[in-house]
Amino acid sequence: MFYYILRRVLYTIPIAIGVSLVVFALVHLAPGDPLSAVMGEVDQKMLAEMRASFGYDKPLPVQYIIWLGSALTGDMGYSLRTGAPVFGTLIDAAANTMIIGTAAALLGFIIGATFGMLAGYNHGAWLDKVVSSATIAGVSVPHYWLAILLVIVFSVQLGWMPAMGAGSAASILSWEAWKHMILPVIALAAIPCAIVARTARACVMEILSMEFVEALRARGLSERRILLHVARNALPTVLAVMGLQFAHLLGGSILVETVFTWPGTGYLLNLAIFDRDIPVLQGTILLLALFFVSINLVVDILQTWADPRISRG
Amino acid sequence: MNVEPRPLLNVRNLRKYFPVRSDRLMGPRLLVQAVDDVNFAIAEGETLGIVGESGCGKSTTARLLMHLIAPDAGEVWLGGKRLGGPDGLTLRQLRRSMQMVFQDSYASLNPRLSVQDSIAFSPRAHGVPAPQAIDKARELLALVGLDPDQFGRRYPHELSGGQRQRINVARALALEPKLVILDEAVSALDKSIEAQVLNLLMDLKRELRLTYLFISHDLNVVQYVSDHVLVMYLGKVVELGTVDDIYHRPRHPYTQALLASRPSMDPDVKIEQSPLAGDPPNPINPPSGCRFRTRCAFAEGVCEKVEPALTGIGRGHAVACHMRIPASGHTAGR
Amino acid sequence: MKPAGTDKIMLPFGADSGRPTAVEVPVGSVVQRTYWENVWRRVTRDPFTVACALVLMAIAAAALLAPWLGLPEPTLTDSARRLLPVGSPGHILGTDELGRDMLSRIIHGGRLSLMMGIVPVLIALMIGGSAGLIAGFVGGRVNMLIMRVTDVFYAFPSILLAVAIAGALGAGIGNALLAITIVFIPPITRVTESVTTQVRSMDFVEAARASGAGTLAIIRTHVLGNVLGPIFVYATVLISVSIVISAGLSFIGLGASPPAAEWGLMLNTLRESIFLAPLNAILPGFMIFITSMCFNLISDGLRSAMDVRL
Numbered sequence: 001m002f003y004y005i006l007r008r009v010l011y012t013i014p015i016a017i018g019v020s021l022v023v024f025a026l027v028h029l030a031p032g033d034p035l036s037a038v039m040g041e042v043d044q045k046m047l048a049e050m051r052a053s054f055g056y057d058k059p060l061p062v063q064y065i066i067w068l069g070s071a072l073t074g075d076m077g078y079s080l081r082t083g084a085p086v087f088g089t090l091i092d093a094a095a096n097t098m099i100i101g102t103a104a105a106l107l108g109f110i111i112g113a114t115f116g117m118l119a120g121y122n123h124g125a126w127l128d129k130v131v132s133s134a135t136i137a138g139v140s141v142p143h144y145w146l147a148i149l150l151v152i153v154f155s156v157q158l159g160w161m162p163a164m165g166a167g168s169a170a171s172i173l174s175w176e177a178w179k180h181m182i183l184p185v186i187a188l189a190a191i192p193c194a195i196v197a198r199t200a201r202a203c204v205m206e207i208l209s210m211e212f213v214e215a216l217r218a219r220g221l222s223e224r225r226i227l228l229h230v231a232r233n234a235l236p237t238v239l240a241v242m243g244l245q246f247a248h249l250l251g252g253s254i255l256v257e258t259v260f261t262w263p264g265t266g267y268l269l270n271l272a273i274f275d276r277d278i279p280v281l282q283g284t285i286l287l288l289a290l291f292f293v294s295i296n297l298v299v300d301i302l303q304t305w306a307d308p309r310i311s312r313g
Numbered sequence: 314m315n316v317e318p319r320p321l322l323n324v325r326n327l328r329k330y331f332p333v334r335s336d337r338l339m340g341p342r343l344l345v346q347a348v349d350d351v352n353f354a355i356a357e358g359e360t361l362g363i364v365g366e367s368g369c370g371k372s373t374t375a376r377l378l379m380h381l382i383a384p385d386a387g388e389v390w391l392g393g394k395r396l397g398g399p400d401g402l403t404l405r406q407l408r409r410s411m412q413m414v415f416q417d418s419y420a421s422l423n424p425r426l427s428v429q430d431s432i433a434f435s436p437r438a439h440g441v442p443a444p445q446a447i448d449k450a451r452e453l454l455a456l457v458g459l460d461p462d463q464f465g466r467r468y469p470h471e472l473s474g475g476q477r478q479r480i481n482v483a484r485a486l487a488l489e490p491k492l493v494i495l496d497e498a499v500s501a502l503d504k505s506i507e508a509q510v511l512n513l514l515m516d517l518k519r520e521l522r523l524t525y526l527f528i529s530h531d532l533n534v535v536q537y538v539s540d541h542v543l544v545m546y547l548g549k550v551v552e553l554g555t556v557d558d559i560y561h562r563p564r565h566p567y568t569q570a571l572l573a574s575r576p577s578m579d580p581d582v583k584i585e586q587s588p589l590a591g592d593p594p595n596p597i598n599p600p601s602g603c604r605f606r607t608r609c610a611f612a613e614g615v616c617e618k619v620e621p622a623l624t625g626i627g628r629g630h631a632v633a634c635h636m637r638i639p640a641s642g643h644t645a646g647r
Numbered sequence: 648m649k650p651a652g653t654d655k656i657m658l659p660f661g662a663d664s665g666r667p668t669a670v671e672v673p674v675g676s677v678v679q680r681t682y683w684e685n686v687w688r689r690v691t692r693d694p695f696t697v698a699c700a701l702v703l704m705a706i707a708a709a710a711l712l713a714p715w716l717g718l719p720e721p722t723l724t725d726s727a728r729r730l731l732p733v734g735s736p737g738h739i740l741g742t743d744e745l746g747r748d749m750l751s752r753i754i755h756g757g758r759l760s761l762m763m764g765i766v767p768v769l770i771a772l773m774i775g776g777s778a779g780l781i782a783g784f785v786g787g788r789v790n791m792l793i794m795r796v797t798d799v800f801y802a803f804p805s806i807l808l809a810v811a812i813a814g815a816l817g818a819g820i821g822n823a824l825l826a827i828t829i830v831f832i833p834p835i836t837r838v839t840e841s842v843t844t845q846v847r848s849m850d851f852v853e854a855a856r857a858s859g860a861g862t863l864a865i866i867r868t869h870v871l872g873n874v875l876g877p878i879f880v881y882a883t884v885l886i887s888v889s890i891v892i893s894a895g896l897s898f899i900g901l902g903a904s905p906p907a908a909e910w911g912l913m914l915n916t917l918r919e920s921i922f923l924a925p926l927n928a929i930l931p932g933f934m935i936f937i938t939s940m941c942f943n944l945i946s947d948g949l950r951s952a953m954d955v956r957l
Contacts, residue, residue, distance in 0.1 A: 281811075423851045423873070
């Protein structure tokens with residue numbers, strides 16, 4: 001067990017290196033020089049000096065090593081557009097994404113797990129049919145479109161919520177801040193909610209078909225107690241799925257953040273792409289990918305720990 | 314010597330160690346000694362039974378013979394020709410003359426193919442055109458007692474276990490092999506069906522002049538079908554002899570224990586105490602010397618130090634036990 | 648020996664004795680069907696799946712035949728007739744922010760949107776499918792190499808990877824197609840590899856090897872038939888994802904570019920008009936949603952049709 005975890009952690013290292021290589025290579029897929037795109041028509045001598053100062057004149061492997069080395073120490077260079085340090089910008093944006101991502105994950109989990117389990121428990125009943133249809137709709141819905149729908153209904157028609165931005169409230173605990181968060185959170189929660197509900201439903205149905213449930217019934221346990229037993233058995237799987245969905249949420253929030261101009265990593269990435277702001281682009285993708293890798297790792301380890309039946313060798 | 318028919322299959326020093334990953338990180342590479350230095354021969358037209366507890370290397374031996382797993386060492390001679398030797402047999406030729414029936418009748422048939430297509434696959438793989446291969450498959454179906462018109466186009470799930478195993482036998486015969494390996498071929502069947510399939514196998518053997526290698530953990534069945542019997546323990550041959558020798562004059566304590574642990578046909582005879590206690594030791598680190606010594610009532614110092622060689626003790630009867638080897642150092646061997 | 652061509656079944660009450668009795672029944676009369684005939688029968692008898700297939704076929708047919716349907720040019724602007732509401736005479740679905748006919752744009756938009764949803768999955772299916780098949784069947788070091796590379800790409804959330812690649816390459820349909828294809832190769836490789844490894848370890852593949860057949864013959868006859876089904880089901884799910892992601896790329900300006908008709912791009916340009924013509928603004932997204940959902944439902948239908956052990 002301990003060795004499994006150790007091996008799993010060690011295996012993450014080559015993956016992380018691979019990820020950093022891909023991120024570095026991505027930028028160099030683009031035609032032309034990162035600088036010339038931003039600078040436009042400038043005199044060649046100045047461009048060459050700038051290149052040297054950003055290190056773009058060195059061979060690619062050397063650039064990679066330098067970039068990785070400084071990224072590891074928290075130095076990701078400076079934004080070509082604003083001149084601000086990438087690291088600081090990134091941390092602010094990541095905090096904003098974390099807020100709505102975590103809220104969406106919680107919302108999706110609570111609603112998804114509750115309704116999914118109830119649907120599985122009442123297999124075939126009207127509730128099950130409603131939940132099943134809703135999950136199909138939920139996994140198919142383009143979440144950026146859902147975001148627009150929400151804006152139209154709650155901002156444009158009803159005027160309850162602001163349509164964009166994060167507001168200027170000093171504390172995230174104020175209603176002012178919350179108002180800005182509600183719509184993005186709902187839009188982000190749709191897919192994880194549907195996937196969690198689907199997993200919970202399938203899981204509960206599988207557990208209900210096992211013999212130990214029969215044994216519980218035979219012992220005269222009330223249906224409510226049985227549901228409790230079943231829920232406890234289904235929980236590890238559902239939690240694992242939720243963890244992975246959370247990871248996807250953080251990486252996939254770019255479209256929703258764009259709709260709401262929510263100042264998170266996704267919006268930052270969007271800006272960086274169209275400004276061809278290479279240091280920000282590299283930094284954001286690297287951060288999100290490494291985050292994704294770490295969450296996967298944690299989920300995997302927790303799952304092994306929670307379910308001793310999974311023997312991994 | 315002139316009465317002895319010439320051996321069809323000759324196996325020399327067959328060995329397979331499986332590497333297993335250590336529990337520890339960077340731990341030593343461990344080896345499971347699945348089959349260790351196995352030698353035997355089967356005469357043409359005979360049946361050799363292989364018995365032993367599960368995990369003793371019976372099935373691995375079968376797979377090594379077919380080269381479904383590559384052996385680490387050893388030679389396989391078939392019909393006087395050596396596999397891979399100069400002007401010997403190619404693997405393709407070997408597999409043509411030697412076929413195998415697996416234990417799990419369902420898993421060993423492709424669920425997406427009708428049974429006649431499954432049977433016809435082997436001839437087609439050897440270049441027989443499709444229509445002839447199908448005709449051949451239908452002949453074989455009739456041969457194993459299934460009406461080709463009713464069963465030919467069926468799928469495995471539409472058949473009973475006994476019928477599926479007949480299909481597997483038909484498939485094994487499709488290449489007209491000389492030798493058929495039956496790896497627990499009837500073990501998964503109900504007793505009544507098992508008897509039917511066994512009788513079919515015996516009929517086929519006589520009609521087609523086949524040679525069988527019959528692997529089973531069921532001592533009664535092996536006694537019923539075999540001419541010679543080989544007893545394996547933890548990858549080693551411990552005793553080899555005619556069916557009469559092994560069942561009536563067993564000389565290895567393991568063989569004796571196996572036979573004694575058989576349920577008696579006579580309900581009044583009760584097994585007082587199973588002489589074979591516990592599970593076989595871990596094949597990763599088998600005991601030194603004689604591998605059976607940890608469960609043997611007669612073990613002595615020599616058994617721990619010296620590995621007993623398979624030694625002839627009579628016509629066609631050989632045993633690997635210090636008690637039967639003269640001057641081995643065992644008190645019973647003097 | 649049991650007579651061939653009969654099955655023994657237990658009747659709970661025999662005709663003459665009233666006790667459980669075994670009777671022999673002839674079984675040769677059953678109609679024999681192949682596995683795929685059975686799957687086809689089950690799929691076509693599932694009303695949900697059939698309905699979804701019909702909807703998809705209607706959308707695809709309209710998109711394919713769009714130039715010959717007598718619709719107004721999808722790029723024809725009319726500044727006097729901007730943002731006409733849904734149901735206006737002459738413009739059943741209204742007009743967009745430049746006065747272009749919405750119905751025509753939605754039907755024409757299906758061409759790009761469907762193409763960008765389906766083509767990447769098909770290409771990824773060929774590349775990832777072959778890689779997974781090789782990794783699964785050959786095993787060993789080849790498997791190691793292929794699967795470790797796959798793991799690296801798997802370490803990105805799919806939307807992030809698509810946006811990152813398309814963003815690095817620059818806007819354009821070709822780049823978006825390439826980006827989405829790259830995103831889908833790893834999951835297809837992984838699924839194919841795991842199914843192939845499963846099938847390879849089955850006894851019937853071992854039996855086929857024992858017959859002396861060549862590797863290619865074994866793959867063709869015994870592996871492919873058992874691997875294709877699950878992969879095909881998975882591909883239909885991926886198409887539903889691919890349609891959402893590719894439209895999403897256009898939505899943030901990385902796929903199709905104006906004035907082309909494409910659902911994601913339309914959704915983006917109409918975003919400014921949500922105050923004046925909310926219904927028009929929703930329509931393109933609704934098409935993405937419906938198409939994606941139909942592929943999802945078809946996938947579900949296929950899965951349950953194939954799942955049943957014949």
